[in-house]
Amino acid sequence: MTKLRFAILFLSWMVALGELPAAAQVSPDEVTSPELKELTSLYFQKLIAMNRQIGATKFPFTFHLARYIGLDPKNQLSGDTRGLEFVQFHEHTILKCSGNYNAAFNTKQYNRNQRADHVFSKVIEPMLQLLPEYFAQARDFEGVGFEISYHIRETNGKADYEGRENLVVVLPLAEALRFPKLHDDQERQALLNDSEVYVSGERFGLAIGKVDAVVVENIKKRDSAARPREVGSSIQPPETAERSNSLNLSGASGTNNSTTVAISKHPDSFVDAKPLAPADVDELQAKYRSVLEAFGKEVDSIMRLTNRSAPDLALIRSKLYLQFTLRNPQAFSKESTSLYKRAALSFDTFLAPHLTDLLAKLPAIPDLAGLSITVLVNASATGSSSEAIEFMCPVAGLRNFTAFEITNQELIDQSIVVVNGVRISLNLQQVE
DSSP: OOHHHHHHHHHHHHHHHTOSGGGOOOOGGGOOSHHHHHHHHHHHHHHHHHHHHHHHSOOSSOEEEOSSOOOOHHHHTTSOOOOEEEEEETTEEEEEEEEEEEEEEETTTSOHHHHHHHHIIIIIHHHHHHHHHHHTTOOSSOEEEEEEEEEEEEEOSSOEEEEEEEEEEEEEHHHHHHGGGOOOHHHHHHHHHTSEEEETTEEOOOOTTOSSOOOHHHHHHHHHHSOOOOTTSSOOOOHHHHHHTEEOOOOOSSSSOOOOOSEEBOOSSSSOOOOOOHHHHHHHHHHTHHHHHHHHHHHHHHHTOOOSSOOEEEEETTEEEEEEEEEEEEEOOTTTOOHHHHHHHIIIIIIGGGHHHHHHTOOOOTTEEEEEEEEEEEOSTTSOOEEEEEEEEEHHHHHHHHTTSSOHHHHHHHSEEEETTEEEOOOHHHHO
């Protein structure tokens, strides 16, 4: 038997046994929240089965489930395809279904509502049809959310530009299970109006089968005039966030867009971390002081370096990060290397080989969103000049990287890289 035939046969066995990453789901062992861990354990086999069924579904254009959206088509199959996951959203527990849809809409031909309507009817609705098969009796989470990334094309007369747009739809669980039974467009539109819809971070009034969108302000007026709903019967953003993020916008990219007003801005990530204030971080810092000091000693041992201070906690984009500083012993010449190359080598040859050991010792701190690791590098042969390269990496991405689910570049793409206080874009292969 040739090696190629053996490899094909081996892959067939793996698919049959359910061991391929594409059919896998986030393991309960990876989930730190006790509530989400319990849900993941309870529904683990159903998540795997639904993932496979979505993978076998035919869409007008190729669609791949993905834990992280916005990947280029060439990287989607090798990326993390565990696109079904229990998360927290606006203080509610929901099932997140996320993925990349390889359709490219010309903004001159399809306005924002027409694009969103196509993605909702052709991608989200087929997944809603599958939902009752797996979760008809579920009562232990509150909603279902979909986050779909797709492409848009714009022309300025001289050149074509292609970018991405994201559609987010979050429905209460009862309404998500009821949606497949509705065949009247008015009923379906009313249900959608009671849900949360965002297009590329902006609150949006999706109109089913129409050219123009529903005016968001009208939806809000109906919501405020209606009698209060029972607790847990709908997923609504906190009132304080609604007021503070209210924007008066008119129109949007593309032609024939509706004049949607009072659109609320949504966080960059569909999944919310628990809102934290500086006072909360100070309290956590005091509570976990001894734990952080112990972790600092572990970092010293793993990196064979001596930290000048213990790791501490900080807010980055309102999320909790654990930050510490390391010094790369390698010396670089400014004349023969760029700051991009020094940043790439500091990650690939100095930091990345130790991430598995560092994560194994990471303290269990609730709501910890990521690590902010500052690497000090000698930027001259004499060591008289130094640079500070900060890698702000999400914990979920770090765990996927160390589990060989994503590449080093995909982890960098999910992270923030800052050199001497200036954020940079880093392509590891290009600069090394």
